[in-house]
Amino acid sequence: MPSAEVTRADATRGASSGRRVRIAHLYPELLNLYGDSGNILVLRKRLEWRGLGADVMEVHVDDTxxxxxxxxxxxxxxxxxxxxxxxxxxxxxxxxxxxxxxxGGVLAAVCGGYQLLGESYAMGDEKLPGLSLVDLRTERGTPRLIGNVAVKSRICPHVIVGYENHGGRTYLGDGVEPLGRVAYGNGNDGTSGFEGCLYKNVVGTYVHGPLLPKNPGVADYLLSRALERRYGDGSLEPLDDTEELAANQAMYDRMMSGDIETQ
Incomplete structure (x- = not known):
């Protein structure tokens, strides 16, 4: 193992640098399809393993x-x-x-959360207003886009892998960058070849599974951007991600070899 890597045992160092990331987890009691709360665990541990602090605030339905x-x-x-x-x-x-x-605040939104970022989203035959944080819209389509998905993105060195299950078709406005290109699966609309969105420090995606355990590069991208905004220094010591990347590669290999079927 290269000496520059931080092992799990290094977590005992404590938050010696004094740098902390404050994370707001919105409505975990409602928004936890396919283990999405696991993403918060990954963010917390990847900070702790580096001796950095993590403050997680859960925002519930009755909270403002x-x-x-x-x-x-x-x-x-x-x-x-x-x-x-x-x-x-x-x-x-x-x-x-x-x-x-x-x-420049960092916002990560998955599936239903991703759809809420735009100007509108469809629920059955009803068109509902979204948050209009990003220039995108989501319409209803058939059939549902269900199955495993792999995305090549500039934000991390490895392919992003996971699972998608959505009836929405999301269309990006001019100037909104996709998270990446679909290598396997459907992505935003099943036809454009794009998946997710990038806008300032916003990452939207349909990738569940949850997203971050098999995609440590995405987790570190989010943490680095958050640290850069607060401290002017987004540098992160590399971790030994052998197990995470092996799981990532195994899933990607199965998709590309045809061992996993998409629906």
Whole structure:
């Protein structure tokens, strides 16, 4: 193992650098499809393994969130009913959340959370207003886009792998960069070859599974951007990600060899 890598045992060093990342986990009781709460565990541990601090604030349905002292916001995926509840809650603090995004705040949104970022999203035959944080829209389509997915993205050195299950077709506006290109699966709409979105420090994606355990490069991208915004230094010591990357590669290899079927 290269000496520059930080092993899991190094976690005993403590948060010696004094740098901390403040994470707001929005509505975990509603938005936790396919283990999305596991993403928060990954962010916390990857900070702790480097001797950095992690402050995780869970925002529940009866809470009024504030983003003034937050570095990273996470919104998971949920059912149509839960997505509607969350959107109504967030519309009440939309201006503050938009100011956070425009100021370079880091926001990661998965599936239903991703759809809420745009100007509108469809629920059955109904068109509902979104948060208008990113220039995108989501329409309803058939059939559902279900199966494993692999995405090549500039934000991390490895292919992003996971699982998608969505009836929405998401279309990006001019100037909004996709998270990446689909190597396997469907992505945003099943036809464009794009998956997810990148806008300032916002990452939106349909990749569940959860997203971060098999994709450490995505986790580190989010953490690095959060540290850069707060401290002016986004550098992260490399970790020994042998197990995570082996799981990532095994899943990707199975997709590309045809051992995993998509629906």
């Amino acid at each position: 969130p504030s983003f003034s002292n937050v570095d990273l916001v996470f919104i998971g995926g949920g059912t149509d009913r839960e997505q509607r509840i969350v959107c109504e809650k967030l519309l009440g603090v939309r201006n503050e959340l938009a100011a956070f995004v425009e100021d």
